[in-house]
Amino acid sequence: MTVPTGPIGRRALLSGAAGALTASAGCLNRFQASVDRDTPEQVSVSIMTLPADEDPVPVRISHHLAETFAAAGIDVGLQPVTAEKLWRNVLLNQDFDLYIGQHPGHYDPDYLYGLLHSRFSEEPGWQNPFGYVNVPGMDDPLETQRRATDGTRSGALSALVEAVREEAPIAVVAYPEESRAIRTDRYFGWGYRSLESPLGYLGLQERNAAGRGSRAADTLRLGTMNRRVTHNLNPLAVEYRDRWIVTGLLYDPIGRYVDGGIEPWLADNWSWGDDRLRVRLREGLSWHDGQNLTTADVAFTYRLLRDTTYTDENPTVPAPCFRARSLLVEAVEAIDDRTLEFSIDASREVGLRALTVPVLPRHVWEERTGLTSIAGFDLDNVTEALVADNMDPVGSGPLRFEAATPDARLELVRNDEHFLVDLSDGSLPAFAGGPPYQRLVFVYSPSEANIVEGVQAGDLDASAIALAPTEIRRAEEASEVELATEPTSAYYHVGFNGRNAPLSNPRFRRALSRLLDREFLRTEAFEGHATPAFSPIAVGGPSDEWHSGHGAGFVGENGTGTVEPEVAHELFREAGYIYNEAGELVVR
Numbered sequence: 141m142t143v144p145t146g147p148i149g150r151r152a153l154l155s156g157a158a159g160a161l162t163a164s165a166g167c168l169n170r171f172q173a174s175v176d177r178d179t180p181e182q183v184s185v186s187i188m189t190l191p192a193d194e195d196p197v198p199v200r201i202s203h204h205l206a207e208t209f210a211a212a213g214i215d216v217g218l219q220p221v222t223a224e225k226l227w228r229n230v231l232l233n234q235d236f237d238l239y240i241g242q243h244p245g246h247y248d249p250d251y252l253y254g255l256l257h258s259r260f261s262e263e264p265g266w267q268n269p270f271g272y273v274n275v276p277g278m279d280d281p282l283e284t285q286r287r288a289t290d291g292t293r294s295g296a297l298s299a300l301v302e303a304v305r306e307e308a309p310i311a312v313v314a315y316p317e318e319s320r321a322i323r324t325d326r327y328f329g330w331g332y333r334s335l336e337s338p339l340g341y342l343g344l345q346e347r348n349a350a351g352r353g354s355r356a357a358d359t360l361r362l363g364t365m366n367r368r369v370t371h372n373l374n375p376l377a378v379e380y381r382d383r384w385i386v387t388g389l390l391y392d393p394i395g396r397y398v399d400g401g402i403e404p405w406l407a408d409n410w411s412w413g414d415d416r417l418r419v420r421l422r423e424g425l426s427w428h429d430g431q432n433l434t435t436a437d438v439a440f441t442y443r444l445l446r447d448t449t450y451t452d453e454n455p456t457v458p459a460p461c462f463r464a465r466s467l468l469v470e471a472v473e474a475i476d477d478r479t480l481e482f483s484i485d486a487s488r489e490v491g492l493r494a495l496t497v498p499v500l501p502r503h504v505w506e507e508r509t510g511l512t513s514i515a516g517f518d519l520d521n522v523t524e525a526l527v528a529d530n531m532d533p534v535g536s537g538p539l540r541f542e543a544a545t546p547d548a549r550l551e552l553v554r555n556d557e558h559f560l561v562d563l564s565d566g567s568l569p570a571f572a573g574g575p576p577y578q579r580l581v582f583v584y585s586p587s588e589a590n591i592v593e594g595v596q597a598g599d600l601d602a603s604a605i606a607l608a609p610t611e612i613r614r615a616e617e618a619s620e621v622e623l624a625t626e627p628t629s630a631y632y633h634v635g636f637n638g639r640n641a642p643l644s645n646p647r648f649r650r651a652l653s654r655l656l657d658r659e660f661l662r663t664e665a666f667e668g669h670a671t672p673a674f675s676p677i678a679v680g681g682p683s684d685e686w687h688s689g690h691g692a693g694f695v696g697e698n699g700t701g702t703v704e705p706e707v708a709h710e711l712f713r714e715a716g717y718i719y720n721e722a723g724e725l726v727v728r
Contacts, residue, residue, distance in 0.1 A: 180726035184215040188239040191220040198240040200665035208655040211703035213725035227379040245629035254464025265460025271639035278303040308649035311634040314670040318606035331624040338388035359579040362604040363591035374530035378460040390535035391498035435474035440502040448525040450509040468494035609667035629678040647715035659699040
């Protein structure tokens with residue numbers, strides 16, 4: 141085709157781009173830019189994303205990229221897949237070119253240690269799924285921020301943000317506002333704490349209840365489009381977990397984020413001495429099956445997260461989640477049934493994050509350390525701990541498993557043996573007395589519209605999922621329905637597989653990143669319910685300056701979705717690529 145010399149408008153390009161979009165039956169094997177001996181072939185990319193009926197935002201972003209990539213002479217194939225398949229391909233099989241998704245993020249930037257450090261390039265999960273290796277400019281500040289004290293951490297994080305801009309492992313698009321449809325006639329306190337966290341549901345209060353301890357007499361009903369919770373409750377099965385809300389209600393950590401800081405949870409208290417952290421567990425802790433929870437379970441958990449074969453022999457099979465937090469612990473020693481001592485390889489500020497992983501019962505999980513195989517996994521070594529569906533979970537959390545009907549509902553019931561029920565020491569006052577309901581039911585629906593209608597009719601108390609922009613309008617107009625709206629650390633982004641050329645070239649990735657018009661997407665994809673951003677450090681963090689473009693902005697007029705082709709072409713020429721007479725980007 142002949143590429144015009146003037147700007148290409150979004151809608152004018154759409155019909156032309158449609159011919160370049162090919163429905164992929166399988167992965168297009170990363171950037172399929174092969175070079176014929178005589179005629180270089182056009183660079184072709186596959187963009188993997190969720191289908192519109194699961195989340196319309198990534199699809200809208202993918203169509204925008206299809207248009208802007210076409211303007212830059214790149215052939216594009218869109219590959220919509222289910223959430224389970226998307227995250228299995230990206231996080232476990234590492235079989236993708238580009239993907240569009242939402243990372244849960246975190247308000248503490250140390251989560252980036254796992255996401256971006258090159259030491260994890262061969263590991264599964266959210267540990268460097270992009271495959272980048274030997275990037276000192278990124279690894280060094282990641283290491284420094286873990287150990288920095290006396291206010292020097294901010295400088296290390298600034299250097300990290302600059303390295304992310306330079307290396308472009310991902311292209312952050314925006315942080316959405318998250319709105320959930322709720323009713324307040326039976327429960328109130330929605331939004332007192334983030335509904336991204338289990339605490340958002342534990343901190344609710346029942347209307348007209350006589351008192352905290354006697355108010356658990358009803359069922360909290362939540363609508364969800366996440367059918368995966370009816371099939372898998374394994375906290376280590378990363379392709380099934382988004383925010384770990386359900387498993388966070390079933391499994392307890394030693395410490396939990398409460399109102400911005402990490403507070404003792406299973407722990408009664410802790411104290412520091414140099415680089416050692418002594419933890420005292422609460423008295424009388426037990427698992428849902430009645431067995432005692434002791435320091436032996438805690439020590440087992442940290443070793444299991446490092447190597448789910450529980451052998452520490454090569455090849456190790458680390459857990460695909462919680463990995464970076466578990467590595468904060470150099471060693472853990474059980475002093476007695478209630479006392480542990482951790483050797484922490486980080487500052488005290490960061491080191492407490494090690495206590496926020498879910499504690500697992502040794503008597504259940506030690507039987508899952510054997511190697512196995514399962515269809516859909518391309519990993520050389522897989523343990524039962526990673527693939528078990530765990531649909532009979534034994535945790536210690538304030539709720540325990542009752543029943544599940546696949547693709548229909550998940551039922552959890554109040555754990556009357558949980559420490560919160562009789563808590564009277566003045567700690568955790570918002571949660572003392574335990575959950576404000578006897579039963580928590582997640583009701584699956586394939587339609588957000590049906591969930592909003594269920595809330596309006598009184599069949600549901602709330603939507604457990606954040607609503608898409610179109611459904612926010614529906615909820616605003618529905619009687620008896622209110623919105624609980626909050627900012628989020630979870631950001632939409634484009635991830636690049638840097639294991640193969642040309643995506644192994646950071647200049648190429650930077651050029652691709654500049655084909656994103658974030659202001660345009662704020663309106664067209666998010667309908668105004670988002671904050672455009674460039675950094676994976678949450679908006680509202682220590683420095684909003686980290687979210688400025690600094691020369692990495694869109695190659696066109698912001699907010700129009702309109703690309704300047706010659707400007708875009710020059711970016712790729714500078715990255716070492718050429719264009720043929722048809723205006724197609726090709727490899728030399």
